[in-house]
Amino acid sequence: MIKHLRSAADLDAATATLILDTAAEMAALSGREVKKLPALRGRTVVNLFYEDSTRTRISFEAAAKRLSADVINFSAKGSSVSKGESLKDTALTLQAMGADAVVIRHSASGAPHRLAGWVDGSVVNAGDGTHEHPTQALLDAYTMRSRLGRLDGLRVAIVGDVLHSRVARSNVLLLTTLGAQVTVVGPPTLIPLDVAAALSSRTRVSYDLDAVLPDSDVVMMLRVQTERMQDSYFPSAREYSRRYGLDMPRMKKLPEHAIVMHPGPMNRGMEIAPEVADSPRSTIVEQVANGVSVRMAVLYLLLGGK
Amino acid sequence: MAYLLKDVSILGGSPTDLAIVDGVIAGDAPEGAEVIDATGLVALPGLVDVHTHLREPGREDAETVETGSRAAALGGYTAVCAMANTSPVADTAGVVEQVWRLGREAGLVDVQPIGAVTIGLAGKQLAELGAMASSAANVRIFSDDGFCVADPRLMRRALEYVKAFDGVIAQHAEEPRLTEGAQMHEGEVSTRLGLTGWPAVAEEAIIARDVLLAEHVGSRLHVCHVSTAGSVEVLRQAKARGVRVTAEVTPHHLLLTDELAAGYDPVFKVNPPLRTRSDVEALRQALLDGVIDVVATDHAPHAVQDKECEWAYARPGMLGLETALPIVLSVFGEKWDLIADRMSIAPARIAGLTGHGGDLSAGTPANLTLVDPSARRVVDPAELASRSRNTPYAGMTLPGRIVATFLRGEATVLDGKAVK
Structure with a gap:
């Protein structure tokens, strides 16, 4: 050990x-x-x-x-x-x-x-x-495995401020070690330049959440601090939410079995809509x-x- | 005091005898000259460092002019240029004269103060550059090192103003808005380690701007611690156009890479940060080609508590004086003409230090150092003469041992030990 x-x-x-x-x-x-x-x-x-x-x-x-x-x-x-x-x-x-x-x-x-x-x-x-934040990644993997029965081959989208997220780094490393296929999604300003080379070659990058959702078994929303817009990472909370927030219409694009995760604490209405956070697909309390x-x-x- | 160096190899040439009499290289040694068996030793003009932090006044717990001078002499140096970021800042004639006088009192190397470009290194208002130039310290290099002169208009004025006394601005090239909170080179490793990146473009953009400014006003520019392949290309183009720009590279940027940050030991934290293997290769080639003119140590002593902490809280900087020549030898091998030029002749010319960087011919000032290239040494931080211990080379075996150093004919180092 x-x-x-x-x-x-x-x-x-x-x-x-x-x-x-x-x-x-x-x-x-x-x-x-x-x-x-x-x-x-x-x-x-x-x-x-x-x-x-x-x-x-x-x-x-x-x-x-x-x-x-x-x-x-x-x-x-x-x-x-x-x-x-x-x-x-x-x-x-x-x-x-x-x-x-x-x-x-x-x-x-x-x-x-x-x-x-x-x-x-x-x-x-x-x-x-x-x-x-490795124990967060472990509990996330545990949650995925108990809900979906496996990790190997699972398609996981991690969405949001990947650049500043310790949760994202640990999850990419752990999930790819366990055979999952991870796609990090967010505005290019919040996705590190060399993320695949730095963390795992099994990582993909996308700037288009809508395109990724239909092929995801898990979508993990990261907390996005509204202060980031002061540093011009994105123009406004409203624009961020429109492009990368998970609301009900977007959630409907997910496959039937897919789950929605969030490490907390959530900004309800920013990266995740309250109805999504409280839906049966959400594993937030389980996590x-x-x-x-x-x-x-x-x-x-x-x-x-x- | 007279010395006769028996069977010494001047810059790698065939063994010969070299006499030192009354502070100059002489044709013959008088009766009673102290004979030093220099078989197997190589004589180089005394090394000159255009970028040293001696920390006095202000941080005498990290280094003093005396301890830094001793480290320099042991590294084969006969002259060092002391950076201005002391406390108080060397931005007045009074402070530069104090540092200059402390150097004279230590008497181990010539300590040539560098003056600040702006008051308090604040980047707002020019310091009294003329007063420092006409002081006893005779300042010719001005630098806000540690900070970039970021305001383009202020940089232009500084470049122009020092023409009156043949001064040069040594720029710490770092666009501050692109490096806010930066902890290490921006790239794969910074992404993996979750440390805020210092992008190469923050250096390259300032160098590109400054060579254009220097070209526009017809001034000299010196670029401190060049660290990226992109900077080399900007300098190569500027030099090809005839811009009066010189540049330095540190020993650590010629050897070490950002991968060393992986354990979060701040002994590897430095500004500009350690870069990638391809940057290291480009810097080596640039030094060989002469696109980069000199090796400068950026010797930056720090007290233990400023390094034994979290990476983000640690001060940037590494020791360099006592290991510079061994590092250059390990990277380039025994290219003695190259070493003499990049570590003595060219830096003396940039700093305007006549009397240093000579050719060891009869009648020239006896500023020289003797190196045993066959010796190997394991770097032990505890054995360093510097007051600080923040060497990134601890435990490494390096070639070359400085056996003796002479400053104007007086031995400052004999048998590998400082004489005082």
Whole structure:
């Protein structure tokens, strides 16, 4: 088993599949009255969050607690971090406290790589800057597999601000590793120039959402920050929504079986229409539930739980 | 003090004896001259760096004029041009004279201050360029290095103004609007790493503009740290038209690529950023062709805490003085005439440093360095004379060892060690 999960590129197909299979076992547990396993009793998991992300932190916290680990939440606010302590000094502090795993969310790309050089425990990337968010990709893959039964050969469209999206990077890497065919869709300003060469040769690029939808089994809408229009990535929220937003007429272009995903938080009315978000094709709430199971599997396997 | 270098190879020529008497190269050594067995050693004119950051005044925790001078002498240099982005900025006669005086006191290399083009490097208003030129520091190169003189009208005026005292503007070519938030070369690797890209065109667009401006006003232009294949083509065309432009390339841009960012270790963060393999190849060819005139180190010391952090928060820059010649040797081999020209003769000419970049003939100032090309050295950051440790070459085995350096006939380095 790998030691750290810093990038979806850390996972080969066998390891990723093992995580998804383990997550399925963990999910079975959540149907029980007592939702707790003793697997990580006596182990310490630190949630080191330099960015506010209540949903991701709670998900990791629930995952660790269901495995009986001791959980320490270390957030940038109200800690020595706000007094200017460096990441390295914080890492040495966590090291001295005997953290077995550190789950890190940070606004700087690559912060988990730096951290892994300074602590002995496992490092789990819970989102770093505009780089990656590998557990999000795992939970997305898990959701696709449970809804559609497979990943190999699946046609997935990832739509929106791919340039700034850590969710997109991790999903492209993981899904193509697992045999899916990924098309990234968005205005050319928000699609990196070398995306296929950089991430996976199984990636296609399209600037035309309407053309991609009829051939998609999954359409994943990314959050688009309205501030991007200040930097001229697109002219206005209205124009973005018209060209790349998923509304009801567009959703009808999808094949009957296709599902609609969103990593949240959503801008309803911007990249996704409320009726679409709330439709039976939408997996958005399921994704949240699956997040706990997948993060349990990741912590369990990285820490060699038994 | 007199020296007799026995059996030295001047620029790779057959072994001969070289005498140093009273600060100049002499025909014969007097009785009692110290004899140095230079068998197997190559004599080069003392190296000249047109782009060094010595950090004093302001960041003496990263480097001082003295420690940087020692690093330079150990690297085979006899003169370095100290960039203006100190704190306070070297934008007045007072600051450039301070740096110049500190260099004299250290006495290990000639420290030639570079003056800022604009007050505070802010790109708004010309600094008193004439006052710096007429100061004791005798400034001839002006640069806002670290920042681009982005305003085209201000750049035009600066290019014109320094003609009165044969000055040259050394431009840090970076269109700032195209590099906001930039962390590394824009390309496959930046896309994979999720780091904001620094596109090659941001450099090329400024160089293209500036060679046109220099041509229009008939001025000299020097381009700092050229890093892209596209920039080379712009320079090639400008030189073919007769534009008075010179350009430098750093050792790291001749060797390293953006792939090194993959581990997010900021020791590889530098501005302009490390580029791709095809850029490296184009830069090497440009130096061979003379489209790029000189190798300049852009020696940029940084304190440990400014590099042991997240990539985005780290300061850009790498050490260079003590490894420049070994890197050039490893890239080009023992092309001694090329090395002497690109690392000593041409930079001395650009900087107006008469007395440096000579031909080692009798009667010329004894500014020279002795290199053992057969020696190999593993770069150990802890052994560097610089106060900082941010070398990107740690653990690499490099050819060439600087055995001795002489500044106006005085040894600054002997047996590979600084004399003071």
